[in-house]
Amino acid sequence: MTTEPGSAVADYLGLELPSKTAPQRARLAALARGLEGSAEPTSLVSYNSTGLVLIIGAEPSALSVVEDIVGRVTCLILATGSASMPESSGSGYTKHSVAGQEVPVLYGMPLQINGYLGSFRVLVQQKNREIELAKAMNLASGGIDIILDLGRNPVIGRERVPPGYFAPAGDSDRLHQALEEIPSLVGQFDKPLYVQYKPDICAHGERGITGCTRCLDVCPAEALSSLVGRIEVDPYLCHGVGSCAAVCPTGAIHYRFPNLGHSLDSLRRIIAAFLDQAETSPSILLYEGEHGGPQLAERIDTLPADIIPWRIEEAGSTGLELWLSAIAYGAQSVLIMTTDETPHSTVSALQSQVRLVSILLDGLELGAERVRLVGLDQLNPISGTANGGSVRVVKPASYGGIDEKRVVLRFATEHLATGLTSDIDHITLPPGSPFGSVQVDAQVCTLCMGCVSVCPAGAIGDDKAKPRLTFVESNCVQCGICEQACPEDAISLVPRLLLDNARRMQHQTLNEEAPFCCIDCGKPFTTQSMITKMEEKLSGHRMFQGDALKTLQRCEDCRVKAMF
Ligand code: SF4
Ligand code: SF4
The missing domain is CATH 3.50.50 (FAD/NAD(P)-binding domain)
Known part of the structure; x- marks a missing residue:
């Protein structure tokens, strides 16, 4: 017999979940909790x-x-x-x-x-x-x-x-x-405006240098284009596949149907309610309503009661931040169901994100295989120990309602890193990962600050008081623009997740030097390494022979005075 919460759940999921056993009833009740609250409406495209x-x-x-x-x-x-x-x-x-x-x-x-x-x-x-x-x-x-x-x-x-x-x-x-x-x-x-774009946090390009192109590379509808350092989304071509949002390291492109905060809250309530009633950790099965739903409906009676199906618009509409959060809320695993209708480019974008999440979960001692892409025939819960190792259990997290991808990722990784038994400092990640540091070769860096002016994420900064290059690791999205902009090839990217959250958010010093003072007025105006570099470059130039080379050691004002 279908209970009242059961019918609301059936309407939303498009699935009639059985309610014969206690765990099945716990699943229905948990899903009903997930339906509480309403998503912020998105605009329409006509x-x-x-x-x-x-x-x-x-x-x-x-x-x-x-x-x-x-x-x-x-x-x-x-x-x-x-x-x-x-x-x-x-x-x-x-x-x-x-x-x-x-x-x-x-x-x-x-x-x-x-x-x-x-x-x-x-x-x-x-x-x-x-x-x-x-x-x-x-x-x-x-x-x-x-x-x-x-x-x-x-x-x-x-x-x-x-x-x-x-x-x-x-x-x-x-x-x-x-x-x-x-x-x-x-x-x-009319159709919903599936994704939205915030140019101010996009790392696509600065001053003619192209950085991140992840969203452009995965859109199966060619709805995105590059436009002088920013991305343009054609809402009429967009099908809401969402893989752009899944791979975007900054959250500049984000899914609006529903928004991240709403999805987080729904999952948190579902997982908490199931943990409470069934006293066991559930697996969350994310399936596409249009294509996955009808297929799932045919197998629904045999779906284990600890797998909780949750309808999403498209497989590509979720990513790292939601999956890690589900684990942080207490899910045993997250299964993302794809079908023959899921575009190949989306499947491969999701595979790369799943590989990344596996490396993170493994490094966090939580079990590498807890997030998986699955087909209809692979609907079994994945235990944290599926890869043979022992895993930690974390207390369910309580954060939620946050729409900013980087903030959610910070909360999720910080929560999941709590109680690590090993004393590792960081998890090494593959190139192209959205977290990491930059290394500056102090032997060649002249502190010209060219990288500061191009960093779109505010990760690299300067110090107004002295020649110092600073860095906030939690802001860096590994776009590589600084690496390309550096005239001395002094910068290299170091993809990793630094586990100490306080250190990740601290201003570190990448390079610093004493200021070089003008030989005439004594005003600090550059660094010794910059003067040395200029002298090396210009020593063969006919205009900079003998005392003329000293011009480089004068500040701008004194250089003008010396000319007259
Ligand atoms: S930061 Fe996001 S929106 Fe900008 S280019 Fe990269 S993936 Fe696209
Ligand atoms: S520090 Fe470099 S790689 Fe990191 S966000 Fe800034 S420009 Fe991109």
Whole structure:
């Protein structure tokens, strides 16, 4: 019998969880606790479509497809293939009558398609020139609403194509589905604004130097682009896959549907309630509602009661901060279920994050395999000792409601490091990790402070009172911009997690020197190493021979005075 909390849980999860045994009832009650509280609403993105459909393909196939949908939508054809291009057509178009309706046909090859549902632009190659399809066909709307690309090699070959673009690539089932769906795409359609971007904490680039590109590298929808040191998110192309947010080291790109603080609170309540009632540690199973949900529903009766399924929008929408927090709250393990629909780029982004979390958990003596990507056939809890070693048990953490990724990571790692039995100072991490230090070779660093001006995270700083390079390790996201900016090649990255949180947040000194004072007025204005470097560089220059080299030892004001 379904209890009242059970029905709220079933509505949210899209799953009817059994409630025959005490642990199963504890799971239902815990999930009901997770549903308390509401997520901050996100904005919406709207698409407007009048139902103007462009079919791209060889003329006979395109005409036969038109027969299925004409009358319910307005069709145009871009007829491809040399056999379709009559000499007489020029840049104009002809019309064919299909089921009593005139269907305009333009001949040419599609070169480029930009846009999304309600606003596609198509560039066409016609003989020796390129033309915009809307212009060539005198379309009053200026754009196309929907595209059905019948090519074996579709023009848009991304893992997640824009809404309104259908490319069955020769698969008759997918063509059938597209023809079913296309007539329904007339009107206004809203979707949530899945991700948001905070340029002020992004480490993509500074002063022409490119640093972090992690989000650009993983977006399966090509919804992100690089724009003079910052990232631009096209909300119309974004499918909410979320892998950008999972790999972002700073939280500059973050998931809003729901936001991190809400997800943390839900998981904390679920885990605490289950620990309380079942007196055993649960595993959290994160599954995609749309694709994973129906698959999971078929196995739900055999799902062990200590695995608590929790619906998420997309597998890529969670990351290190949520997984580590779940372990900090007392979960035995976190299972992230992927399906055949999860984009390959997302799976590989998640795999790299899971590898990182394994190294962290292993270093924290908590068991390396407690966070895993799983398929439907691998739904077993993973104990902390699955890798054979003994693991520590940590008291459940109580933090929550925090939306800042770096802050959550700090809380989680600090909590999980409490009570370590070994006296290790840090955990060494692979290159590309979001935590670490920088090493400065004091023999070559001139304290020019070029790195200070480019660090986007405020990790490297200077000291207004004297030539000193400072560093706050907890701020460093290992973007590498300082390493690239250093004219002396004095900086190298050291990916690691320093376990002493107080030290991580302290200002350390990377390099310091006594100031060099002007030989005329005595004012400190640079460092001895900078003077030595300049003298080495300019000693062969005809303008700096003999006493002229002393100019370098004067401050700016005294240099001007000495000239007159
Ligand atoms: S810091 Fe985040 S948003 Fe900025 S480039 Fe890196 S991954 Fe993208
Ligand atoms: S210290 Fe260097 S690597 Fe670290 S955030 Fe600043 S620029 Fe990036």
